[in-house]
Amino acid sequence: xxxxxxxxxxxxxxxxxxxxxxxxxxxxxxxxxxxxxxxxxxxxxxxxxxxxxxxxxxxxxxxxxxxxxxxxxxxxxxxxxxxxxxxxxxxxxxxxxxxxxxxxxxxxxxxxxxxxxxxxxxxxxxxxxxxxxxxxxxxxxxxxxxxxxxxxxxxxxxxxxxxxxxxxxxxxxxxxxxxxxxxxxxxxxxxxxxxxxxxxxxxxxxxxxxxxxxxxxxxxxxxxxxxxxxxxxxxxxxxxxxxxxxxxxxxxxx
Amino acid sequence: xxxxxxxxxxxxxxxxxxxxxxxxxxxxxxxxxxxxxxxxxxxxxxxxxxxxxxxxxxxxxxxxxxxxxxxxxxxxxxxxxxxxxxxxxxxxxxxxxxxxxxxxxxxxxxxxxxxxxxxxxxxxxxxxxxxxxxxxxxxxxxxxxxxxxxxxxxxxxxxxxxxxxxxxxxxxxxxxxxxxxxxxxxxxxxxxxxxxxxxxxxxxxxxxxxxxxxxxxxxxxxxxxxxxxxxxxxxxxxxxxxxxxxxxxxxxxxxxxxxxxxxxxxxxxxxx
Numbered sequence: 001x002x003x004x005x006x007x008x009x010x011x012x013x014x015x016x017x018x019x020x021x022x023x024x025x026x027x028x029x030x031x032x033x034x035x036x037x038x039x040x041x042x043x044x045x046x047x048x049x050x051x052x053x054x055x056x057x058x059x060x061x062x063x064x065x066x067x068x069x070x071x072x073x074x075x076x077x078x079x080x081x082x083x084x085x086x087x088x089x090x091x092x093x094x095x096x097x098x099x100x101x102x103x104x105x106x107x108x109x110x111x112x113x114x115x116x117x118x119x120x121x122x123x124x125x126x127x128x129x130x131x132x133x134x135x136x137x138x139x140x141x142x143x144x145x146x147x148x149x150x151x152x153x154x155x156x157x158x159x160x161x162x163x164x165x166x167x168x169x170x171x172x173x174x175x176x177x178x179x180x181x182x183x184x185x186x187x188x189x190x191x192x193x194x195x196x197x198x199x200x201x202x203x204x205x206x207x208x209x210x211x212x213x214x215x216x217x218x219x220x221x222x223x224x225x226x227x228x229x230x231x232x233x234x235x236x237x238x239x240x241x242x243x244x245x246x247x248x249x250x251x252x253x254x
Numbered sequence: 255x256x257x258x259x260x261x262x263x264x265x266x267x268x269x270x271x272x273x274x275x276x277x278x279x280x281x282x283x284x285x286x287x288x289x290x291x292x293x294x295x296x297x298x299x300x301x302x303x304x305x306x307x308x309x310x311x312x313x314x315x316x317x318x319x320x321x322x323x324x325x326x327x328x329x330x331x332x333x334x335x336x337x338x339x340x341x342x343x344x345x346x347x348x349x350x351x352x353x354x355x356x357x358x359x360x361x362x363x364x365x366x367x368x369x370x371x372x373x374x375x376x377x378x379x380x381x382x383x384x385x386x387x388x389x390x391x392x393x394x395x396x397x398x399x400x401x402x403x404x405x406x407x408x409x410x411x412x413x414x415x416x417x418x419x420x421x422x423x424x425x426x427x428x429x430x431x432x433x434x435x436x437x438x439x440x441x442x443x444x445x446x447x448x449x450x451x452x453x454x455x456x457x458x459x460x461x462x463x464x465x466x467x468x469x470x471x472x473x474x475x476x477x478x479x480x481x482x483x484x485x486x487x488x489x490x491x492x493x494x495x496x497x498x499x500x501x502x503x504x505x506x507x508x509x510x511x512x513x514x515x516x517x518x519x520x521x522x523x524x525x526x
Contacts, residue, residue: 151327152358156372156423157347166375170362246361246403 035216043216044223053205053224060202061228063119064191067126071183074127075134076176082135083142084168096139100132104190108197117198122191129190130183137182141175142168177240181233188229273300273336274459275324275427280333282319292484293319297333299478299487301427306453306460308474310467312520316485317463318355321431324461325352337427351425355432357412359404365391365415366400372423383422390418393452410441417449421456428453430462434469443501446472454498467516471509472499479516481523488523491516 019037026036047053081088115121153163195203209218280297283290293316301307309317322328326346335343342348359368373383394414434442470477479489495503
């Protein structure tokens, strides 16, 4: 009971302390530099009521989803191929290693030249920002699949195709899910970043708010984005647990 | 090689004529860098039909490797595995079922799904394989756990699933690779009794790998004592105890004498 109380109480306490510090700092600095949470809360409700914030966010997220799903569709098979085939590993790993360390922000000006400022730009940036994380997580999972479990399947005379569908894929499942969750975080960040460059969608809204003399709307937008990102990430995790009840007990990296 | 002639089986000579399973001149190297380390060199062994054979030896004597070569999941550098008169070297199936040391259940499958795995990959229909799997789950005493996942079971229960999974394909040869090595002593002894019970009812040829002398003496018709680097036969022992065997035999004079003999033979092998 006390352990449970601690688990709940301590994060709440930390959260309350943060709000308190923010409130004190905000009141002394003024809303032009840092709006205190009491003012941001009012602004937040106002922005929710106006509806533009959520409208823009949902439109942006829909476009983000295209890039993110494409990244999953490319990254997951690529990661499996690299993890299970030395040839694929040798061909693709240098590229993946290079791209994963490249700043997405630095690529945006280049891609504006190629793709303009429309849907294709945002989808491409989101794709490039998330696909490598999805690939690498899947790759590590595919490399780490227990040879013993593959041996069990072979012992029962499973074909290569059966081994893939009945052993490798299920064994990869936790990694696919983790890859998707890491990828999603990067996808949402990249979405806002790309939109800020071309001042469109939710990122555009953030950009415009940043120019005003009141930080309350900007902070409201950031908090909304944070909540939605966390919620999507949690949703993906919950969906994963529902699909695979054994997942929680599986240690990624085992 | 010392052969202790204490025979329970009526005609081991006759059984040798048509062995159920034969390893002929098995040679296996492990390659480390450019070095070739021999694990098994020209190793031969035959197993009679319905025999309970135990391969006993210290780690590194190649007993597990031999078992995996017999099962066909590990290639060998030379030699042949003959099962029912047919060369099955390097192939799996054909009546062989394997129980693994670390259980190696699939964590994403329920008990039922794990036990039905072999039937599933063999193309047995869903309804039929579920029925068969349920029978074997019942046989190993896990009725009521059909829908549990491996992580919800104790080690002993997990290995019961491993045994049911191997038995479900109705193999004629059951290969067991230190199946109880990861279990505590009480659970191990319980499972040994269960295994003897099942074996007496199901009538299968068993090749059982262990490094426990007591386990070997309690279970085996014949013990092949192996010594390491490269793995070779140190001694073959025909175990004299009548079946069904009960725990009490472990404190008999004969049991203890044999245990000491084997222990000495293992020590001899280790010093070579």
